[in-house]
Amino acid sequence: MFLTGNQGIDMVTFGRRKKLKSADLIGGNEDLINQILLCLPARSLVRFKSVSKQWNSLISDPGFCLNHTLKNPSSLIPSGLFFYYKEFDNKKHVTVHSVSLSKSGGKIPDFSHPFDGSMSGIVQSCNGLTLFRIQRSYCVRNLATNQLEFVPLPKLYPHTLGSAWFLAFDPSVSSHYKILCIQEVKYRTHQFLIFSSETGQWKDTNVTTSEYHFPHASDKRVYFQGAIHCLVHRYHRRKACYRFDVEAEKLTIISLPYYGSSSVIRYFGEFSGHLHLVYVRDQSAKRFRVLELDHVRKEWVPKYHVQINRLISQFPEVVEKVTDNKCEYQFSILSVVRGEKEENSALVMAIPGKVVSYNFKSKKFEVLSELPLQIIELDFVYQEDLVYVRDQYAKSFNVLELDHVSQKWFVKCRVQINSLISKFPEVVEKVTTEKSKYAFSILSVARREKEENSAVVMAIPGKVVSYNLKSKKFEVLSELPLQEIELDFLHHTFVFPFFPTLYPLQG
Numbered sequence: 001m002f003l004t005g006n007q008g009i010d011m012v013t014f015g016r017r018k019k020l021k022s023a024d025l026i027g028g029n030e031d032l033i034n035q036i037l038l039c040l041p042a043r044s045l046v047r048f049k050s051v052s053k054q055w056n057s058l059i060s061d062p063g064f065c066l067n068h069t070l071k072n073p074s075s076l077i078p079s080g081l082f083f084y085y086k087e088f089d090n091k092k093h094v095t096v097h098s099v100s101l102s103k104s105g106g107k108i109p110d111f112s113h114p115f116d117g118s119m120s121g122i123v124q125s126c127n128g129l130t131l132f133r134i135q136r137s138y139c140v141r142n143l144a145t146n147q148l149e150f151v152p153l154p155k156l157y158p159h160t161l162g163s164a165w166f167l168a169f170d171p172s173v174s175s176h177y178k179i180l181c182i183q184e185v186k187y188r189t190h191q192f193l194i195f196s197s198e199t200g201q202w203k204d205t206n207v208t209t210s211e212y213h214f215p216h217a218s219d220k221r222v223y224f225q226g227a228i229h230c231l232v233h234r235y236h237r238r239k240a241c242y243r244f245d246v247e248a249e250k251l252t253i254i255s256l257p258y259y260g261s262s263s264v265i266r267y268f269g270e271f272s273g274h275l276h277l278v279y280v281r282d283q284s285a286k287r288f289r290v291l292e293l294d295h296v297r298k299e300w301v302p303k304y305h306v307q308i309n310r311l312i313s314q315f316p317e318v319v320e321k322v323t324d325n326k327c328e329y330q331f332s333i334l335s336v337v338r339g340e341k342e343e344n345s346a347l348v349m350a351i352p353g354k355v356v357s358y359n360f361k362s363k364k365f366e367v368l369s370e371l372p373l374q375i376i377e378l379d380f381v382y383q384e385d386l387v388y389v390r391d392q393y394a395k396s397f398n399v400l401e402l403d404h405v406s407q408k409w410f411v412k413c414r415v416q417i418n419s420l421i422s423k424f425p426e427v428v429e430k431v432t433t434e435k436s437k438y439a440f441s442i443l444s445v446a447r448r449e450k451e452e453n454s455a456v457v458m459a460i461p462g463k464v465v466s467y468n469l470k471s472k473k474f475e476v477l478s479e480l481p482l483q484e485i486e487l488d489f490l491h492h493t494f495v496f497p498f499f500p501t502l503y504p505l506q507g
Helices: 005-028 030-037 042-048 053-060 062-071 308-314 417-423
Strands: 080-087 090-100 119-126 129-134 137-142 147-151 162-168 178-186 189-196 201-209 221-224 227-234 239-245 250-254 264-271 274-280 287-294 299-307 319-321 327-337 345-351 354-359 365-370 396-403 408-416 428-430 436-446 453-460 463-468 474-479 493-498
Touching: 030 053, 030 062, 042 053, 053 062, 090 365, 090 474, 119 162, 119 221, 129 162, 162 221, 162 227, 201 250, 221 264, 264 327, 264 453, 274 327, 274 408, 274 436, 274 453, 287 417, 299 308, 299 345, 299 417, 299 453, 308 327, 308 365, 308 408, 308 417, 308 474, 319 436, 327 417, 327 463, 345 417, 345 436, 345 474, 354 417, 354 453, 365 463, 408 417, 417 436, 417 463, 417 474
Parallel strands: 264 436, 287 396, 299 408, 319 428, 327 436, 345 453, 354 463, 365 474
Antiparallel strands: 080 090, 080 493, 119 129, 129 137, 137 147, 162 178, 178 189, 189 201, 221 227, 227 239, 239 250, 264 274, 274 287, 274 396, 287 299, 287 408, 299 396, 319 327, 327 345, 327 428, 327 453, 345 354, 345 463, 354 365, 354 474, 396 408, 428 436, 436 453, 453 463, 463 474
8 A cells, every 4th residue: 555645744743643642641640650760769860850840749759758768778778988087287177088889880979068168077877868067056968869957956954064966767667867865964964865857856765874975976876776876985994885776765785895905996887787896906906807796696796807918918008117026007997888799798998099898708809999198197097996906006806796686796707907908008007116007997897688798998098998808808999089188087087878868858
């Protein structure tokens, strides 16, 4: 059959009209659009808000945001790390650096202060939301959507000496967040108050204690298994980990392992549902262990062992010779990253000039980012009280995990610092001709669904690296753009993970 010219034009027009009608039909079907958008990652949805008013309204709906989180549990796995530090001679100036943990190489959003020149500090990050302290006020911010809302200040008890703030948020359980404020109402007496974003109100709890010293500004705080965990000092006793159940409003204590007066905690953090603790016997230790909390027995069990020699062999710049017979190692643990498969778990560390990751199973390092560091303080990546170290010359450290049932810490794994030194010798700082110490800071213990993907993330001079707890390999995650810096990086550094989430903040 042959068509005339007009008939051919009519058929083409009919086909175009049919396609337009199909597009209009899909565009007008909000339920269908909803189902399609629920399958997309959060960062894509943030961009798609600009497509139309309809899409912006749909994606911004709190019900949609909650459904998206429930249907995408992987969104609660960090896709990157932010870490910041204050310069030694300018405590008001804050520098923020980011490292992507995505294997696809996707970038995380650039960090910008909510108020130029007014940010006092980042208090805590929790599952996509970040608690900021701005002068004497506090606000909660979603870094993916750049929304923020201020938190009303609680009432002050008479003679209040200070307060510590903590954020609790799990979008898979509730679409609302809570904030815990611990006020030191008088010497050695603390009162607990809770704010709920659902009610917008503060309420007193029946919890008071005079046994523990709560730091007013500490980065050693984690929301895990429905409770806020924080390392605290018990008056006239050794350090412990307190656990405050947010719903039950109950305070309990989880003991920490003790490895002598010279040991130092180098890392305390959570990744993908795993709570990790890392310690070293001293800064010259050649190995360390990553411990994981058995939340049933409340004990810490060894999870990974790290040999520093592997780090030294690949990055000799981590080695700092202290004496003719002793060296210290300059590296900082940023995170223990747990992969979906155990073989993908790794330790992320910062070493002089680089951020690297160390795969626990393959024992291989990978440079994640370059850090243009020229002049740094020798203890650039040593973050005291984040990992247990017997002294600054320890050759290993342990990562402990909290068993939330028995409220005890178990050694999860041991990390040898020699492997770090061999890969990143710049972590070694020579103190005398016979003694060296190691400059590194543990940023995070990252747990993955598969054990072989878990890792410790560390900061070392010039780098952020990961150390895979199973493969014993390092990987550079990011370079630190620092030049001629005179700062005590490890004592003025804070690390928090980035979670892309659609949780709406009203402002």
